[in-house]
Amino acid sequence: MSTPRPGAGARRDTYTPDTLLAVAVTVFNERGYDGTSMEHLSKAAGISKSSIYHHVTGKEELLRRAVSRALDGLFGILDEQHARVGRAVERLEYVTRRMVEVLTGELPYVTLLLRVRGNTDTERWAMERRREFDHQVAELLKAAAADGDVRGDIEVRLATRLVFGMINSIVEWYRPDSGGRLTDREVADAVVELVFGGLREGV
């Protein structure tokens, strides 16, 4: 039995919420959320606008679902056993590694989250949630400094910003399908080594 084939112009709508979301996120990342119309989404998905409206109320719902997926991934880290139990510095190291893994594993969703700029309610909500996540990681860094396990001479907020800057910059160049030259594991290892140990060889 063969699957019914779409007609010449429009594709048969076989999308699930997840597969439609994947198309939308690709378009959002290429054109920017503001620059994307329902027309663009319809063309990219190969189905009519009314078919899209069958799945979602509009592009803002797609944005909300997409950034939620990224945020759920990130906040999920904080609920994991190794993020909750143990010395703060070890928890911080675990969270750092897992952040890289979520970023590389959910690359288009995290990329979109990082590019959100706050023009709509959903964007402002996403930025607020990002700040909350950053804040929780900063608290962990503060606790590790209080334990004397992490240097206290760099202000916590500045250190957090710089570390997040390094991690978030990975979306600019990491591609999971680029011939497997670098695995997500290697990237995560390098980030953890650099952030905690620094470049310099032990004196």
Added chain:
Amino acid sequence: MSTPRPGAGARRDTYTPDTLLAVAVTVFNERGYDGTSMEHLSKAAGISKSSIYHHVTGKEELLRRAVSRALDGLFGILDEQHARVGRAVERLEYVTRRMVEVLTGELPYVTLLLRVRGNTDTERWAMERRREFDHQVAELLKAAAADGDVRGDIEVRLATRLVFGMINSIVEWYRPDSGGRLTDREVADAVVELVFGGLREGV
């Protein structure tokens, strides 16, 4: 003697190449280079389009001047005494510090350089020059690793990307006029400490 005042609608064109460039860079960073028309530049500068054409051949020349200013700042570092003489690790540390200083000192120009995406000849040229700069810093890192002063267990290209990622992310939040809470010196110190020493307190 009073300076002649501009009329109600249009401003008298008292721009120098540098002050006109400053206006253009602000608009490019706000709207994106692609999204900026000569009309936008004319409105932001408060002078007519033909007045702008009196200064430059068009917006691509403004882009070229702007990214050149950032690139000249960055490449200038490599010609400085401390970047050329001494152990590779010390030169690398000096270059890292100076990169942060150039970034904070020439913030809008470096921001524009980092956002350039390669749709025009000027953009492709700017990206090529950026890669060349990155390459020269990577070579310095390689030399420091060969000296045994920098850890050899993180691949040079990956380490360079992560360090550049941290430094470049500063354009996302650093504002020189934000009440002076953080000076460029404090940011540069923190980056150097983090990149070379890492977060962890010496065991």
